[in-house]
Amino acid sequence: MSNLEYGYLGPPGTFSEQAISNYCARYGGSTTACGSIRDIVEAVTADRVDLGLLPLENSLEGSVNLSLDLLYQHPELKLYREIVLPIEQYLLARPGVKKEEIKEIYSHPQAIAQSGDYLANEFKDAKIIYTDSTAAAAKKALADRKRAAVGSIRLAEIYELEIMAENLQGDLPNATRFVLAAKKDKDLGPNNHLGEAAASDFKTSIICAPKVNEAGVLHRILGKFAEENIDLTRIESRPSRQRLGEYIFYIDLKGCSSDQHLSSALEEVKKISSYFRLLGSYPKTVIE
């Protein structure tokens, strides 16, 4: 089992904590709650934790853009693993409370949004009150019988709340995607779980900016991957923040950078880029 220390976006009870606790239950390691995504990155770069859990997509708790920007701003960071957490929203209240007692429903605006249809149907007359986090909502529900909170099942365990309803988000597939980032030169010891997977199950992330900014430039970059028959799994353009109208691209690809096809495509892309960074090749863990 691993003795690594993982930084995550707290407080306890958030979906970030749910993801990292599940991960540690499987592979070992301990966790440190951080106050913000920026704090997680600082804890990693200052060696206060070994790895940081950064939310990248569809997260309730923080800005995806902020994680992407911080990865760009910290070239000393490398990605080691992707963690996918299916998001399920629960309605939680004090033990024994009945639905008709509930007059106020607390949660983070996005958790409320994801449970919109359910709440509109079942709690037409309840007052919806936004909180900073789903954990803060749980605390509110704990304090009064007329209150319920929307959030993860983890909150029920931590705050000893009862599950009043489950699957509030309905049928839509809904998951948050995180990555574990550490310093490139970090000695992570014999923690094989960070690299455990068949090479074919790896994903590779890069950030690149073209040398010239003109029509068709992204088409040319993607041509290099198409030639080597490499699948993209995600692409996003972001303003470079250096000059207006200049863009950098975040691209995720199927495969490991040690694969010959991928590595030769990456070499070609590097040649036509003014900025190029391999964020890492890493396997995926899906939390159940």
Added chain:
Amino acid sequence: MSNLEYGYLGPPGTFSEQAISNYCARYGGSTTACGSIRDIVEAVTADRVDLGLLPLENSLEGSVNLSLDLLYQHPELKLYREIVLPIEQYLLARPGVKKEEIKEIYSHPQAIAQSGDYLANEFKDAKIIYTDSTAAAAKKALADRKRAAVGSIRLAEIYELEIMAENLQGDLPNATRFVLAAKKDKDLGPNNHLGEAAASDFKTSIICAPKVNEAGVLHRILGKFAEENIDLTRIESRPSRQRLGEYIFYIDLKGCSSDQHLSSALEEVKKISSYFRLLGSYPKTVIE
């Protein structure tokens, strides 16, 4: 002047309100605060407002992903205008309060994150406390002399707070991008400002999904735009939410769909897409 009604993400004092008030000061119209991004879309589809202001990028107040998903889920919506608001963070406190009196600093986690360097240098010992919105932080600051809030200059006006420091976000260019959406068949009357601009200053947004999901498919789509020499200004892939591993692409292009080059490229892309939607061609307003 226009008599249109605009829905925006409240409460008053948010950056969303700053954007829409500035816009209405220029073009007329009145505003309605909505409780969530989902509520804005509902207000538009139920004709309670004429247009809704949706945050798309780098917003403090809501999920960009949620806006993108809602646009996909509501084919009856069309985009009419882009509004770009430069984000400037101010430190606000009760009139006459001095820096050394401040023991607690309140704001939304992202406003705090954007002011990270300034706060770390100037207020090392102050306690940072997160709030739901920058408006909630302003209310906290109003209640006690030992508190300051981080947020927009609008908060100073609304809550009669004093500006203690400005430009907390530092030198990084920082802006939030919104769009105004309305129902396609909505009669917006003679509100020329919604279409006012040279055709060359228009942007066109589409959502598309390729017929086949294989390596090189995005390369092929972008090839159609490269052939017609059309600039991309943004691209993002999102999971389709229908089948795992299927993606839809959100693409912004320079130009108006009535332009012959753009319209013929769009026709070509439509042919190789299983899903294709023109979100609209629209001009941009930059708030000063």
